[in-house]
Amino acid sequence: MTVFFDLGCETFDTFNVTIPKTTTAIQNMTDAQFIFDxxxxxxxxFAGGLERHFESVATQLKDWLPEQMRPRPPPPPPPSRFLTPATxxxxxxxxVARNTALSAGILAFVGTGAVLVFIQRTTHVKKRRARKSNNGARTEAxxxxxxxxxxxxxxxxxDLERRGFIVYVVTGxxxxxxxxxxxxRADVLPFDLDLIHPDRAEGQMQRFHHFLSRHHHAFDGASAHRLTLAGVILVPDISxxxxxxxxxxxxxxxxxxxxxKVLHTITVAKYMLPLVTEFKSRVLILTPNVVSSLRPPYRAVESTxxxxxxxxxxSLSSELSLQGLHACHFKLGNIEIAGSKHKREEGKKSRGTxxxxxxxxxEAIFDALHSSNPSRTWHVGRGSLIYxxxxxxxxxGVVGWMMGLQHVATNEDQRTPEPEDSSSDRSITWEKV
Structure with missing residues (x-):
């Protein structure tokens, strides 16, 4: 069977196969490609020359036109003030992807700081407790x-007893x-101190010193521990x-x-000073501050x-500072005590602040007892600092005008006003001005 391949070329009979004329076709293709290129x-x-020509004309026009007639460039788009959340x-x-190491360091720093702040706040709440011995016995008096x-x-x-102190209240x-x-309360104990007879008071202080200095055992078989005097708190009932x-x-x-009031406070401090010096204790003096600051009429005794x-x-603070010790004066304002008789009566009279x-x-008393460097003056209570x-x-004169004081006749001025409350509960409040 003879097969013919007709490709528009000459035909050869050898092996009955038609062979194209490749030389002529390739020559025709080369000529066309050359013409196209x-x-x-x-x-x-031509396009490049035309573009260069227009650029040259534009440059010449720009140089020829005056500066006032030149078109101003379009203003840049205003920057966005706030980025969208996605952006x-x-x-x-x-x-973060570009600064992996720095991001990890910042994350570790922030996380560690947050943990430290949480721990500090937790310990700040828990640390307002008196120190105890290894067997759990109370050691601070x-x-x-x-x-x-x-x-x-x-x-x-x-409150001091709840915080773990052994509280000795001076009784007469x-x-x-x-x-x-x-x-x-098992750890709120009376401390009999005879301030009238000095010899008896000296003997009582010696016994108390011996009690603090000797070894104590919380229970049979427990290790021995000693007590220490954390501080002496003087609370004269001035009002x-x-x-x-x-x-x-x-x-x-x-x-x-x-x-x-005055002599009693000074005498107690005098008898306690040897123990304060030996045990490196603190002395805290609490007095109401509003009346003594304003010095209103008919309150001469309290102000004095x-x-x-x-x-x-x-003076006591200055003397103790020479020995490296501290005396703190607490100036008290309006402090509310839950359940006090005077608070209930005042609540019925007015609904003030x-x-x-x-x-x-x-909390301030505890901090003054345990702070490494407590302040000499503490203002606690509403109105203490401002008054x-x-x-x-x-x-x-301005203070009298603020208090609403007015001039009265001589016979009325000699009249003694009736006290609003003669009970000792007035030591925790101040009159409204």
Whole structure:
């Protein structure tokens, strides 16, 4: 069977196969490609020359035209003030991807800081506890000198006992001891200190010193431990003094107030100073601050007693500082004690601004006992700092105008006003001005 391949070429009979004329076809293809390349090259040269010509004309026109007639370039688009959330997070992700090591360091730093802050806050709440021995026994004692029946003294004693202190409250009568026993607290104990007879007081202080210095055992078989005196807290009940005009106050009233408030506080501090020096303890003196700062009329006794105790606290602090010890003066404002009789009565009279919670005072007392460098003056309670500033820097005439004082006749001025409350509960509040 003979097969013919007709490709528009010459035919050869050898092996009955048709072979194309390849030489002629290739020659025709080469000529066409040459013509096409030549035409394209000429077009590119013409287009390039035309473009260069227009650029030259534009440059000449730009140089020829005056500057005022030149068209201004279009203003750039205003930058976006705020990135969209998607764009912002995309940039953050790209930056993190480019700075992997730095991102890991920042993340570790922030995470560690957050953990440290959390731990510090947790320990700050938990660390307001008295130190104990290895077997859990209480080792820190506090002497509290104030009226045992006063709500403020009782509240401070109960809080210190809850925080792990052994609280010794100075008592002078059997009624005071009975009041402490009614509290049913094993570590709130009476401390009988006879301030009238110095010889007896010296013997009582020696026994107390021996008690603190000797070894104690919490239970049979427990390891021995010693007690330490953390501090002495003086809480004179100042506002229970007589209220009245200076012309009507008798010398006996002044003598009673100065002996019962000022001299009593100074005497207790005198007997406690040897123990304070030996055990490196703190001395805390708490006094109401509002009346003593404003010095209103008919409160001469209270103002005098407060000023005297404040001057004593400043002198005591200066003396103890020479030995590396600390004495802190707490100036108290309006402090509310839950359940006090005076608070219930004042709540019925007015619905004014409430006072500061007594918890702030408890925390401040603990911090003053355990801080490495406590402040000499502490303002605790609403109005304490502002009234101290007013009494120190504002003229007395302006203070009288703020209090609403008016001039009265001579016969009315000699009249003694009736005290609003003669109970000791007034030591924790201040009158509204």
């Amino acid at each position: 030549s035409a394209r090259q000429q077009y590119n040269e 912002y997070w995309n940039q953050v992700n790209r930056w 506090v002497v509290l000198a104030g009226s045992p029946t006063s709500p403020l003294t009782t509240a401070i004693a109960m 009568t059997k009624e005071d001891e009975e009041h402490l026993r009614k509290q049913s 229970s003094v007589t209220v009245g005009s200076i012309a009507q106050l008798s010398p006996e009233a002044w003598s009673t107030a100065l002996n019962a 007693v407060s000023s005297a105790i404040g001057a004593f606290a400043a 409430p006072g500061t919670s007594i918890r702030k005072l408890h 101290d500033f007013i009494g120190s820097w504002i003229p007395s």
